[in-house]
Amino acid sequence: MDNSHITPDGIHDLRVTTFGFLLVKDFSLIGLSTAVDPLRIANMVVGRKVYTFKLLSQDGQAVTSSDGITVVAEGSIADNEVFNTVFVVGPNPIPQTRNTAITRWLHYQDSKGAALGGIDTGSYYLARAGLLDGYRCTIHWEDQDLLVERFPKLIVTNRLYEADRKRYTCSGGVAPLDLMVHLLSQPPGSRNLGSRVLELLVAEKRSHEQRQRASLRQYHGSELPKLEEALQLMESNMEEPLSIAELATYLAVSVRQLERWFHERLNKTPAQAYMEIRLLRARQLLYRTAKPLEEVCASTGFVSTTHFATKYKAQFQVSPIADRKLYGTRL
Incomplete structure (x- = not known):
């Protein structure tokens, strides 16, 4: 690597971090894009592929988003590939039936030390698997009452996102961008990397303390x-x-x-x-x-x-x- 590109903030000394995104039928397309694009931009800033991500589905087949746009999956949860962080990109509306395959996969990833996340309604799947107990979490404001009703012991907030130890949850829309910028700014990321990504995406920094606005x-x-x-x-x-x-x-x-x-x-x-x-x-x-x-x-x-x-x-x-x-x- 050309040493002239190394900056004092350590951006170019980052180690590779892997992400897996599980797409559930009728998932939020904007939620997915605002989560993966910061990783792509971060790789551009660093000058090499330090953030890798893979799109997964339950059976390895393509998945249709809530927009009706179909996205090709690169793997199946049955492959049991282990990632540093996995996200469930949740659907709208949330299905009433229980999905035991996703629950088993999340427990498997947790047992291997992966951080677990939910995008839009994805945190519902983590809650159903019992993997949000004792953690602060959030979900799209439309489904907040459902989450509290089904899992009354959860600590549910109305914030844009929550990053509580190894649990990352965010609301819908473009809130995944705020969460990902936060994660890029934390170890093993770099303090200035998140700011650089926001600059290139022509976006402004929003604190996780900011509440969802829905009225x-x-x-x-x-x-x-x-x-x-x-x-x-x-x-x-x-x-x-x-x-x-x-x-x-x-x-x-x-x-x-x-x-x-x-x-x-x-x-x-x-x-x-x-x-x-x-x-x-x-x-x-x-x-x-x-x-x-x-x-x-x-x-x-x-x-x-x-x-x-x-x-x-x-x-x-x-x-x-x-x-x-x-x-x-x-x-």
């Missing part, structure tokens, strides 16, 4: 700090909703001013926005958990199932029970 705040809140705060209060108080007067008091503004902001930015009243937030949360619980209707009502601040069903049908043009059944037929 009206993402689209409208940043336009006005007080509006974002109001939406935050609504999201944090669904089981026992605040009155609009209470919201205004917390924000130290008049009710009239609060109504003006909502009308100008969202074209709706604060009460309408609050109801929408609660109903969207209820729909998420109906889709992603097995909670009975009464429990969904209580979790979103409705005192009766009749009132809830009326508001739900007005919002989504379908009753809660019928909507849950329709969603189930699409799985």
Whole structure:
């Protein structure tokens, strides 16, 4: 190797690290790409192939992503090839049936000392295998309630990613990029390698402390700090909703001013926005958990199932029970 390319940060002295990515049918294609591309870019920065990765499927055959795009696998989990780190790239939605082959494979990799990771819903497979017990973990916000419901002893956060000892989990979308940049910056990586990768990907560094954003705040809140705060209060108080007067008091503004902001930015009243937030949360619980209707009502601040069903049908043009059944037929 040309010594003139060696930098003081030790980037060019890295040892080879291997990654295995298990693709589950209907996996997240963007999750996969934002996980493997940082490794490719890191190899460019280093000047040699220090990060190798292999795409796997359960049977070695090609796998179709949730986008409908088929990806060719390079190996099968039956090969029992051992990696330094393995990731399950999870599907959307999560299948209801248990996959014992994946569970056995994860236990095998763990027994050989591999670090285990989950991308998007991949952490569900680690949890089902009992391999997240005692570790902090995260998952896409849509499936957070399901993970907590099925595995109540887990330490589940709403962060973009978690890297707790030899367990690496992240939410969906482009969060795998944040996780991989973090891993590239840790031993056996280099302190500056992650920054170099971000620079080449024209991306910005996000801390794992950053929360997943999944509401009206993402689209409208940043336009006005007080509006974002109001939406935050609504999201944090669904089981026992605040009155609009209470919201205004917390924000130290008049009710009239609060109504003006909502009308100008969202074209709706604060009460309408609050109801929408609660109903969207209820729909998420109906889709992603097995909670009975009464429990969904209580979790979103409705005192009766009749009132809830009326508001739900007005919002989504379908009753809660019928909507849950329709969603189930699409799985």
